[in-house]
Amino acid sequence: MKLFLAPMEGVVDWVMRDTLTRLGGIDQCVTEFLRVTDRLHPESVFYKNCPELKTGSRTRWGTPVFVQLLGGQAEPLALNAQRAVKLGALGVDLNFGCPAKTVNRHDGGASLLKSCDRVFNIVDTVRKAVPADVPVTAKIRLGFDDPTKCLEIAQAVEEANATWLTVHCRTKTDGYKPPAYWDWIPKIKEKTKIKLIANGEIWNVADFNRCVEVTQCEDYMIGRGVMSNPFIFSQIKQSLNQQPVEDMSWERARPLLPQFFESSTLYINDYFAVSRSKQWLKALSLKNQEAKAIFDEIKVLKKPTEFKAKLHALCGVDHLSEG
Template sequence: MKKLFLAPMEGVVDWVMRDTLTSLGGIDQCVTEFLRVTDRLHPESVFFKNCPELKTGSRTRWGTPVFVQLLGGQAEPLAMNAQRAVKLGALGVDLNFGCPAKTVNRHDGGASLLKSCDRVFTIVDTVRKAVPANVPVTAKIRLGFDDPTKCIDIAQAVQEANADWITIHCRTKTDGYKPPAYWEWIPKIKEKTTLKIIANGEIWNVSDFNRCVEVTQCDDYMIGRGVMSNPFIFKQIKQSLAQEPVMETSWENAKPLLPQFFEASTAHINDYFAVSRTKQWLKALSLKNQEAKAVFDEIKVLKKPAEFQAQLLKHTT
C-alpha cells in the first residue's frame, strides 16, 4: 500500500491542524513545521512547543507518526538540535532544503542551500552521523534554486550522505507554487539514484494523484495545499487505492471541522490566534467550494473572537 505524508507547511500545519487532519484518516505520516536553527541549541521547551506530540510518543492522538523538521544552514548546530529532538522522543528528523520564503532564504535557510550540493551533503551527513542509525534522517528539497537540472546532483548528494529518503517538491525555488509541478523529473532522478523518493506538488484530488503515480511511479506521496482545500483527500485516495467507493468532497462534510478547530486553536494558543487560523483554513476551503466562499466572504472581516465564533457556529452547525 502506498504511503501518504502530510506536508510540513509553515504557518499552517501546527499541532492543532495535524491533530484535526489525522483524525479523518488516510495520513500515514506527518512532519512538523520547521524549527529554525541558527547557531545554538534550542531548549527543550521549544521542541515541545513545535511538536507537542513528543509527549505522546511522537505520534498524534490518532497514532500517526510525526517527524521533527529542522531548517538552517550550519551543520553542527543542526546536528545538536537533531540529537536533542531524538532524545526527547522524535521518531525521525527531516531537514528543510525546500522553503522558498524570501526571509528564510536571506538568512541562509531552506531552498537557498540548493545552490550548493556540497552544503546539502555536509548538513545531511553531519546530522546523519549525530543521531542513532535506527532513527531516520530525511531531506525535503525542490528541483533546484532556479535550475531544475540541478535536481539530480542534489539528490545524489543527499543519497551519498546516507539519508533514509528524500521528498521532492517538483518545482524550483523561483517557480514558487506556480503550476505545474514538474513530476517528470522524478524518473530522471531515479535513473541516477537508489534513494527512496516521496513525490510532492500539485496533488489536489484523486485524479491528480493517479496522474502523479503514472508519471513518477513512486511508492510514497506528500500532499500539502490540496488537503487544506479538501480535508478528506487522503481518505479518498486510500479508498480509491483499495477500490472502495470514494466519499464526496462537500461543504457539508467539511464544515463541522471548523468550530472544533477554532476551539482547539484557542486552547492551544488563544482566541485571536484561533480567529486567524480558522479564517486561513476557511479561505483555503473556499478555493474549491462556493458555499465555503460565501461563508468566508461574510465572516472574514470579523476580528472580535466572540463575534467571529458566533457567526462561524451559525454557518457550520
C-alpha cells in the same frame, strides 16, 4: 504505499495535524520547520513545535510525526537533531525546500540548493549525530532556479545516507505556480537508488493517479490539496483499495471549523484561532462555494467572540466523535 502530510509553515501546526489525522488516510506527518541558527534550542521550544513528543511522537490518532529542522549550519542542526531524538522524535527531516524570501535571505531552506556540498555536509553531519535506527530525511525542490540541479542534489543526499528524499517538483523561483514538474522524478531515479517521495500539485484523486503514472514512486506527500479538501487522503486510500470514493461535501467539512477554532484557542489563544480559522476557510473556499460564501461573510470580523458566534451559527457546533 504511504501518504504524507506536508510540513507547511504557518499552516500545519499541532491543531491542524490533530484535526486532519483524525479524518484518516494520513500515514505520516512532519512538523513545521524549527529554525536553527547557531544554538541549541531548549526542550520547551521542541515541545511547542511538536507537542506530539509527549505522546510518543504520534498524533492522538496514532500517526507518526517527524521533527523538521531548517538552517544552514551543520553542527547546530546536528545538536538540535540529537535533542529532538532524545525527546522522543521518531525521525528528523531537513528542510532544503522552503521558498520564503525571509528564510532564504537568512541562509535557510531552498537557498542551500545552490550548493550540493553544503546539502551533503548538513545531511551527513546530522545522520552521523543521531542513532542509526532513527530516520534522517530531506525535503528539496528541483533546484533554486535551475531544475537540472535536482540530479546532483539528490545524489548528494543519497551519498550522505539520508533515509529518504522528498522532492517538491518545482524550483524555488517557480514558487507554487502550476504545474509541478513530476517528470523530473524518473530522471532522479536513473541517477540514484534512494527512496523518493513525490510532492506538488496533488489536489484530487485524478491528480494523484497522474502523479503515480508519471513518477512511479512508492510514497507521496500532499500539502495545499488537503487544505482545500480535508478528505483527500481518505479518498485516495478508498481509490487505492477499489472502494467507492466519498465526495468532499460541505456538509462533511463544515463541522470541522468550530472544533478547529476551539482547539486553536486552547493551543494559543482566541485571536490566533480567528486568524487560523480564516486561513483555512479561505483555502476551503478555493474548491467549495459554500465555504466561500461563509468566508466572505466572516473575513471582516476581528473580535474573537463575534467571530466565534458567527462561525458556530454558519457552520454548526457538531463535533466529530472522540472515538
